[in-house]
Amino acid sequence: MLTTAHELLVRKVSSIAALSEAERGVIAELPIQLRDVPRRKDIVTEGETPSHCCLLVSGFLIRYKIMPGGQRQIVNLHVPGDIPDLQSLHLTVMDHHLASLTSANVGMIPHAAIRDMNDRFPVVASALWRVTLIDSAILRERVVSLGQRSASERLAHFLCELFVRLRAVGQTDEKTMLLQMTQPEMADALGLSTVHMNRTLQDLRARGLVVTDGGSKFLLPNRDKLASFAGFNPLYLHLARDDRPKTP
Amino acid sequence: MLTTAHELLVRKVSSIAALSEAERGVIAELPIQLRDVPRRKDIVTEGETPSHCCLLVSGFLIRYKIMPGGQRQIVNLHVPGDIPDLQSLHLTVMDHHLASLTSANVGMIPHAAIRDMNDRFPVVASALWRVTLIDSAILRERVVSLGQRSASERLAHFLCELFVRLRAVGQTDEKTMLLQMTQPEMADALGLSTVHMNRTLQDLRARGLVVTDGGSKFLLPNRDKLASFAGFNPLYLHLARDDRPKTP
DNA sequence: CGACCCATTGAATATAGTCAACCCGGGTGG
DNA sequence: CCACCCGGGTTGACTATATTCAATGGGTCG
Secondary structure: OOOOOHHHHHHHHHOOOOOHHHHHHHHHHHEEEEEEOOOOOOEEEEOOOEEEEEEEOOOOEEEEOOOOOOOEEEEEEEOOOOOOOHHOOOOOOOOOEEEEOOOOEEEEEEHHHHHHHHHHOOOHHHHHHHHHHHHHHHHHHHHHHHOOOHHHHHHHHHHHHHHHHHHHOOOEEEEEOOOOHHHHHHHHOOOHHHHHHHHHHHHHHHOOOOOOOOEEEEOOOHHHHHHHOOOOOHHHHHOOOOOOOOOO | OOOOHHHHHHHHHOOOOOOOOOOOOOOOOOEEEEEEOEEEEEEOOOOOOOEEEEEEEEEEEEEEEOOOOOOOOEEEOOOOOOOOHHHHHHHHOOOEEEEEOOOOEEEEEHHHHHHHHHHHHHHHHHHHHHHHHHHHHHHHHHHHHHHHHHHHHHHHHHHHHHHHHHHHHOOOOOOOEEEEOOOHHHHHHHHHHHHHHHHHHHHHHHHOOOOOOOEEEEOOOOOOHHHHHOOOOOHOOOOOOOOOOOOO
């Protein structure tokens, strides 16, 4: 019997490679230990050598680094279905922190089980490898955003990306997404001060590109306009053709 | 008979995993086609679906993206021994450009040969996977640099990283490295205007952290001081213990 | 020589950060 | 119950950082 965690994983890997029964089976039998994580708790910290990978089932996780002066840079934000620390399978010591942004449900999968699966099923190994490569591709685009885009473009780009990634896992409506992220948190992700983050969001609101309701709901009235303003091209997300909202 | 390219590759993979004779042999028999690339030529461009990976034998390569407005962001710089587009093995369409910075010698390796090797030798596959994960780790640190460090710190960090990476492949002296990179190119890598790049370099010179000779030689008189100024911690490079200059 | 690229400079401008304060709502503890 | 605190969103004024524009001088190369 598949739990939701196993389903998520099978779906993720299948979206990359056609799976045989045996391959599907070995994933379904992975020992996944579910765990609830409260809001804003570290899951793995820099310097640790984890023995498990973390599959995000629900909620949001972030990966971040802390500077000597205490500033935080959020390196990436993760949505359900992601395996944020899959790199720890081959990079034994963590060079950054993994934490929950919201309260979350995660599935811990022992490295040993994954390694064993990878050795026996190269197709699955390649698919997981590809998962880490897409993470890289997102980081590259993050570099471009921080290096070349203005604050407003950066925020717009961030929202475009998040919308597409959330839509791919069925977590959006036609034009809205739920993003339980405070402005100080977004500032840490975009490399802005909180004050400037606030003004930047106001700028997008003034341009009619974003509507917020005071809560965590983000309405993007015109995504094409937002994307063109941001210079957003989803190529780097390397989504399958079936990146549309999943309605089971 | 091993060419330099094969040697580089065997050395790279061995630095990650102990290789059996069979594994060493399969790498040594990879069909690598050497090719000279003049300075500043694209090797692979965005949108392409390459059929080969590119092993850098000598010179420098860069990966970059171009914005709608024409601005360029250099995402990463590559030193001999790197396989900059290894991701193309599983991410079929390129989301960025790969080009030479200096004139360079590269070895083209067919995807098919690598895939075949990976299927038969999971240890080698894991080692190559790890290579791509270190690239990710560098990108994460790039995000931190662009998001949180001042221009001077960013440049200092960049020089620290490059020095360590070059030293790991025996391309440095005690305190100097050869970096055939113009200021406009460095500006594109660090997300600065060329004018500000120039002033930032002057700042590091005034602090006594960098000495240049007007050519491509960079002397770092006090690397500890430079590293502490930059907040540089080489953990993210995930170097083996034998990251010292290789003197054959 | 002229064209071009690179390094450099000065001045004006734009963008983002810092400091300080205010409001609001939700929780806590007296 | 209410006073208080705290985190989050917001604002204004000031400062710092970085970009833009324009120009100069030194090389190199056709």
